[in-house]
Amino acid sequence: GDSVTQMEGPVTLSEEAFLTINCTYTATGYPSLFWYVQYPGEGLQLLLKATKADDKGSNKGFEATYRKETTSFHLEKGSVQVSDSAVYFCALSPNAGNNRKLIWGLGTSLAVNP
Amino acid sequence: EAGVVQSPRYKIIEKKQPVAFWCNPISGHNTLYWYLQNLGQGPELLIRYENEEAVDDSQLPKDRFSAERLKGVDSTLKIQPAELGDSAVYLCASSPRLAGTGELFFGEGSRLTVL
Numbered sequence: 001g002d003s004v005t006q007m008e009g010p011v012t013l014s015e016e017a018f019l020t021i022n023c024t025y026t027a028t029g030y031p032s033l034f035w036y037v038q039y040p041g042e043g044l045q046l047l048l049k050a051t052k053a054d055d056k057g058s059n060k061g062f063e064a065t066y067r068k069e070t071t072s073f074h075l076e077k078g079s080v081q082v083s084d085s086a087v088y089f090c091a092l093s094p095n096a097g098n099n100r101k102l103i104w105g106l107g108t109s110l111a112v113n114p
Numbered sequence: 115e116a117g118v119v120q121s122p123r124y125k126i127i128e129k130k131q132p133v134a135f136w137c138n139p140i141s142g143h144n145t146l147y148w149y150l151q152n153l154g155q156g157p158e159l160l161i162r163y164e165n166e167e168a169v170d171d172s173q174l175p176k177d178r179f180s181a182e183r184l185k186g187v188d189s190t191l192k193i194q195p196a197e198l199g200d201s202a203v204y205l206c207a208s209s210p211r212l213a214g215t216g217e218l219f220f221g222e223g224s225r226l227t228v229l
Contacts, residue, residue, distance in 0.1 A: 041222075042222060043117075043118070043205065043220035043221050044207075044218075045220070046217055046218070046219075049216065049217065089156055089157075091216065092216075101162075101170065102157075102216055102218070104158075105156055106154070106155055106156050107154070107156055
């Protein structure tokens with residue numbers, strides 16, 4: 001079945017460091033891919049998305065490119081801030097069938113130190 | 115625009131007691147979801163509504179969990195009786211599109227502790 005695998009955390013970085021959080025997926029067909037973020041004490045929020053191969057989603061300085069050849073959707077940011085400290089979830093939505101249940105990764109906790 | 119509203123934010127009960135969570139989705143959103151999130155895990159879908167119809171409740175433990183979405187707006191999730199293993203955060207989300215395209219709007223969650 002469909003699945004999402006993301007790198008285990010926690011990830012600890014200093015402010016202004018480069019961030020990569022790896023996400024790979026297994027799916028039939030052509031799923032849509034998402035990154036959600038959960039800041040401390042808050043609900044999950046959609047960070048960015050990509051709906052087809054080679055699409056790049058971007059928001060708040062974060063980027064992720066839908067790579068079908070490597071079945072990956074890695075999250076990157078060139079210079080992290082303390083305010084980026086959160087848990088990041090990779091997810092996919094199958095584009096086949098009527099029951100488009102979101103498939104979630106386990107989440108990667110990021111802590112950014114000043 | 116108001117977001118998804120959930121209550122209560124926190125609930126502590128003893129095992130075998132009942133508990134209920136309430137969710138008010140974003141106005142105009144037809145699709146409503148209840149998820150369960152354990153510490154260090156991703157969300158797990160319990161039930162999805164399209165308007166007032168439960169279209170996916172395959173993961174809902176129906177022996178103790180029930181949900182309703184009367185009039186296709188707000189929703190209630192109930193657990194009776196609660197067990198120790200039910201301690202988790204219960205998330206409500208809504209989406210403006212039918213069949214769920216992955217763009218969900220979440221509430222802040224209701225954290226349940228069962229003693």
